Amino acid sequence: MRDRPTGAELLDTARQVLRDELIPALPADKRMSALMIANALAIAARQLQNGDDLERAELAALEHLLSEPFAPASGDTAAVRGGLLSANRKLSEWIRGGRADDGPLREDVRAHLASAIRHKVAESNPKYLGPQG
Known part of the structure; x- marks a missing residue:
């Protein structure tokens, strides 16, 4: 058994920090790219949680x-x-x-x-x- 946080939980935490702390501090022209990264992290977390x-x-x-x-x-x-x-x-x-x-x-x-x-x-x-x- 793996320790917690799980990989999916780590991705969720990283996404939350990105959205709540980092994106608001970015210049406007970089926010869309950061939001795409946050979305990719969310998709990866759901796929990891679902497995195959x-x-x-x-x-x-x-x-x-x-x-x-x-x-x-x-x-x-x-x-x-x-x-x-x-x-x-x-x-x-x-x-x-x-x-x-x-x-x-x-x-x-x-x-x-x-x-x-x-x-x-x-x-x-x-x-x-x-x-x-």
Whole structure:
């Protein structure tokens, strides 16, 4: 077990100091860059906290949707990311080929894409989703 603060907590603290103490002291022409850094720290903290759970869930959903395995079940993060890339490419081929234009697959693909986007936005810009997340 790691001591506290965790990596995510350290990133949150660094972001808070940046926003509360450093950005107000910066010249106006440097504030936008500092705000982008603060946003990057927040995204990194959320990704660190989530680990690869969202990627594993997306891969499992794609494997179910496409009826094909793309990574070993016990794969490490690199294997999961590689499998996810391959699965998304195959789904893109299906969509471009019109395979999901009609029928029950259309709704399954739409639901998968909506879920995947929601998870991405939850990490990159959770305020956009509002309190319902």
